[in-house]
Amino acid sequence: MAYFPFFIDIKNKKCIIYGGGKVAYRKIEALLDFEADITVIAPVVSEEIAALEGRIHINIGEYGEKELEDAFFVIAATNNSAINEMIAKNCRDRKILVNVVDELSKCDFLFPAYIKKGSISIGVTTSGQSPVMAGHIRKTISDNLPDTYEALVETLGGYREYVKNNVSSESERADIMKELARLGLNNNGKLNGLDVQNVISKYMK
Numbered sequence: 001m002a003y004f005p006f007f008i009d010i011k012n013k014k015c016i017i018y019g020g021g022k023v024a025y026r027k028i029e030a031l032l033d034f035e036a037d038i039t040v041i042a043p044v045v046s047e048e049i050a051a052l053e054g055r056i057h058i059n060i061g062e063y064g065e066k067e068l069e070d071a072f073f074v075i076a077a078t079n080n081s082a083i084n085e086m087i088a089k090n091c092r093d094r095k096i097l098v099n100v101v102d103e104l105s106k107c108d109f110l111f112p113a114y115i116k117k118g119s120i121s122i123g124v125t126t127s128g129q130s131p132v133m134a135g136h137i138r139k140t141i142s143d144n145l146p147d148t149y150e151a152l153v154e155t156l157g158g159y160r161e162y163v164k165n166n167v168s169s170e171s172e173r174a175d176i177m178k179e180l181a182r183l184g185l186n187n188n189g190k191l192n193g194l195d196v197q198n199v200i201s202k203y204m205k
């Protein structure tokens with residue numbers, strides 16, 4: 001069964017990671033890319049994780065339930081499967097989303113192999129069947145993603161509010177945005193103001 005790719009705003013959202021080893025570090029790197037508020041709880045953390053002090057909170061200690069209370073989501077990344085299972089159960093009882101790094105069936109959500117370029121976020125999952133293939137697919141997409149898309153997305157994003165406020169028909173707004181995207185795609189990701197005005201004014205009543 002395939003998993004649905006929700007895209008979630010995790011900026012400043014509280015995330016608790018139990019475990020401070022290699023896998024926890026990989027998860028932290030990804031979450032920092034998206035500016036989550038991260039607390040790591042483990043009796044021992046790796047040097048790489050210790051070096052992140054200041055960007056993340058580090059609590060030296062074992063798993064305890066009380067820190068869970070105000071978490072937005074939790075990652076059970078210890079090397080003790082019984083503890084990871086207990087974390088999953090305690091999260092589920094509290095309806096907190098949990099990712100369990102050693103047991104697919106206990107995960108409410110999965111980490112994707114991802115590409116982030118400005119506002120473009122691409123996530124690949126194999127629904128737990130082959131993380132190696134998820135990484136391979138990520139690389140294949142990344143190698144084929146034109147560098148110009150990132151800037152074009154930002155430019156088009158900058159015109160959307162203006163188009164929304166000045167063109168009353170929803171279908172015309174869609175036509176304008178499609179035409180602007182096509183212009184940008186045919187011009188190395190760049191849109192000049194005059195071309196934009198010409199397209200928009202065709203539709204403005």
Ligand SMILES: C[C@@]1(CC(=O)O)C2=NC(=C\c3[nH]c(c(CCC(=O)O)c3CC(=O)O)Cc3[nH]c(c(CC(=O)O)c3CCC(=O)O)/C=C3\N/C(=C\2)[C@@H](CCC(=O)O)[C@]3(C)CC(=O)O)/[C@H]1CCC(=O)O
Pocket residue numbers: 026027030099100101102103104105107109110111112113114124125126127128129130131132134135136138
């Ligand atoms: C995508 C990526 C993101 C990330 O980690 O952030 C990710 N795993 C990655 C790499 C990787 N993980 C593993 C290997 C060794 C090869 C192998 O085991 O196949 C490699 C390859 C390597 O090390 O190079 C081992 C492994 N992984 C899981 C288990 C437990 C289990 O299967 O139950 C075991 C231990 C198995 C054992 O005991 O032997 C479980 C999960 N790993 C997931 C994500 C989720 C499903 C994603 C999906 O398939 O869609 C899921 C379900 C939960 C989760 O972690 O969220 C990242 C690639 C990033 C990139 O390349 O960009």
Ligand SMILES: NC(=O)c1ccc[n+]([C@@H]2O[C@H](COP(=O)([O-])OP(=O)(O)OC[C@H]3O[C@@H](n4cnc5c(N)ncnc54)[C@H](O)[C@@H]3O)[C@@H](O)[C@H]2O)c1
Pocket residue numbers: 018019020021022023024041042043044045046061062063077078079080083100101102131
């Ligand atoms: N999901 C994935 O992508 C993936 C990939 C490879 C391995 N794994 C699995 O992830 C697990 C962790 O692997 P690792 O390489 O990070 O292990 P590791 O040995 O490097 O780190 C384990 C960490 O868990 C901590 N820990 C142990 N008991 C704890 C407790 N009661 N409370 C809090 N923290 C505790 C340890 O102090 C240590 O920081 C393994 O079970 C492995 O099978 C998952």
